[in-house]
Amino acid sequence: MQIKYPVDKYSDHSGAIHRLQELNRQFAIEHGHPRKAYVQTFGCQMSEEEGEKILGVLLDSSMVEVNTQDEADVIIYNTCCVRENAEQKVYGHVGVLKGLKKRKPHLIIGIMGCMTQQPTVVEELKRSYRHVDIIAGTGNINNLPDMVCQVIEKGRRVADLSGTERIAEGTPKESHGNIKAWVTIMYGCNNFCSYCIVPYVRGRERSRSVEDIMAEVTSLAKAGVQEITLLGQNVNSYGSERGLPGGQAFAELLHTVCQVEGIKRVRFMTSHPKDLSDEIIEAVATEPKMCKQIHLPLQSGCTETLRQMNRKYTADQYRALLAKIRDRIPGVTVSTDLITGFPGETDEQHKESMAFIEECAFDMAYIFIYSRRTGTPAAKREDQIPEDVVHARFEEMQKIITDSSYKSSKAQEGTVLTVMHEGPSQSNPSMMTGRTEGNKIVLYSHQDCKPGDILKVRIDTAKTWYLEGTVITED
Numbered sequence: 162m163q164i165k166y167p168v169d170k171y172s173d174h175s176g177a178i179h180r181l182q183e184l185n186r187q188f189a190i191e192h193g194h195p196r197k198a199y200v201q202t203f204g205c206q207m208s209e210e211e212g213e214k215i216l217g218v219l220l221d222s223s224m225v226e227v228n229t230q231d232e233a234d235v236i237i238y239n240t241c242c243v244r245e246n247a248e249q250k251v252y253g254h255v256g257v258l259k260g261l262k263k264r265k266p267h268l269i270i271g272i273m274g275c276m277t278q279q280p281t282v283v284e285e286l287k288r289s290y291r292h293v294d295i296i297a298g299t300g301n302i303n304n305l306p307d308m309v310c311q312v313i314e315k316g317r318r319v320a321d322l323s324g325t326e327r328i329a330e331g332t333p334k335e336s337h338g339n340i341k342a343w344v345t346i347m348y349g350c351n352n353f354c355s356y357c358i359v360p361y362v363r364g365r366e367r368s369r370s371v372e373d374i375m376a377e378v379t380s381l382a383k384a385g386v387q388e389i390t391l392l393g394q395n396v397n398s399y400g401s402e403r404g405l406p407g408g409q410a411f412a413e414l415l416h417t418v419c420q421v422e423g424i425k426r427v428r429f430m431t432s433h434p435k436d437l438s439d440e441i442i443e444a445v446a447t448e449p450k451m452c453k454q455i456h457l458p459l460q461s462g463c464t465e466t467l468r469q470m471n472r473k474y475t476a477d478q479y480r481a482l483l484a485k486i487r488d489r490i491p492g493v494t495v496s497t498d499l500i501t502g503f504p505g506e507t508d509e510q511h512k513e514s515m516a517f518i519e520e521c522a523f524d525m526a527y528i529f530i531y532s533r534r535t536g537t538p539a540a541k542r543e544d545q546i547p548e549d550v551v552h553a554r555f556e557e558m559q560k561i562i563t564d565s566s567y568k569s570s571k572a573q574e575g576t577v578l579t580v581m582h583e584g585p586s587q588s589n590p591s592m593m594t595g596r597t598e599g600n601k602i603v604l605y606s607h608q609d610c611k612p613g614d615i616l617k618v619r620i621d622t623a624k625t626w627y628l629e630g631t632v633i634t635e636d
């Protein structure tokens with residue numbers, strides 16, 4: 162599904178877009194088929210959303226999408242550098258492309274995204290991966306037509322990392338979802354958690370204007386999208402760099418997005434506990450379209466570890482915030498992110514953290530093994546935790562989360578939940594699937610509905626990560 166926005170900012174690049182369209186027309190005549198594009202994204206939802214824009218730009222320049230890199234004439238890897246193994250995976254994939262380029266010399270290969278915001282990575286790609294034609298950062302998607310033209314017309318390798326602090330507006334987007342879409346509302350982060358590389362590679366916080374966000378949401382709604390997830394590294398501080406009180410500006414944005422006709426559900430991620438204001442909680446509690454779900458990364462349940470992580474809240478403050486959320490939004494689903502193996506974490510601190518995580522009774526959690534990222538304060542520490550200890554702690558944490566997630570699912574048995582229908586289940590195509598407001602997957606046999614329908618489903622059986630139920634009514 163191609164989404165174009167009624168904002169004129171992408172047309173600043175119209176010269177390059179027209180040049181590339183013309184080059185692609187010539188290519189189609191010479192090769193008997195249009196130039197084929199393949200985009201692969203490694204990383205979080207924000208990276209996925211940027212991947213949709215990269216593909217949107219290429220298709221807008223008269224290319225067609227293909228599903229495998231072997232068929233492609235242009236391959237772009239949209240990368241992530243938050244964890245070391247994601248980076249290693251990309252290097253492995255890029256290495257494999259060398260053979261493909263030998264067999265198909267006209268193949269254009271680009272590496273974009275967070276990873277290429279690191280000078281050491283750029284040097285490595287330039288030096289050791291000479292088959293890569295384009296190296297560009299996260300702010301350069303709108304420049305992609307120009308970079309592809311330079312490679313085709315001049316046969317030159319292009320590296321453009323100039324746009325880190327830029328907000329590219331109006332970029333066309335090719336979305337593979339039919340009823341759900343992500344909308345990035347801000348870029349960058351000011352928080353400098355001691356383990357995290359994001360502020361170094363994505364720069365300081367920059368918020369999009371309400372007008373640009375609304376233009377995008379309205380276009381998505383017109384294209385049939387019914388559920389929007391607003392994205393940012395810390396959406397709670399939306400607008401704060403412009404002097405707007407962060408929590409208030411974001412709460413107002415939530416109310417505004419909820420007014421868009423055709424949009425049935427609104428979610429957001431990620432929140433920083435220190436910035437989740439009463440206004441935001443109130444917006445989630447009172448707006449009927451707001452899903453009663455909050456993702457609230459805890460990272461550690463030990464106050465001393467939180468201090469060393471530079472998270473700027475204590476376990477007690479998190480506990481109080483959680484109680485406030487659960488009190489004001491009955492039935493709310495709370496999920497979290499957790500890190501295991503942070504440098505210097507003692508056995509006692511780990512135990513303290515486990516006890517707190519258990520007490521929080523999260524509905525869902527993503528557990529990450531600490532990844533040492535060069536350039537961050539935590540990476541310089543000498544008291545890194547041995548791998549076997551990290552893995553043992555990971556298992557313990559996983560058990561707590563599996564138990565609490567199952568308890569949360571079990572509590573739904575016999576209740577009737579509102580579910581947005583998505584379509585046949587990928588793992589069991591004889592069943593249909595949809596999601597609750599809390600983002601839990603529900604399976605049911607009811608066939609007679611279309612994506613986006615809101616169903617009332619009685620929950621019959623709880624599994625740890627999904628629910629099974631019976632459709633009792635349609636809205």
Ligand code: SF4
Pocket residue numbers: 350351352353354357358359360394395433
């Ligand atoms: S809030 Fe912390 S963990 Fe999240 S992106 Fe910013 S620095 Fe990284």
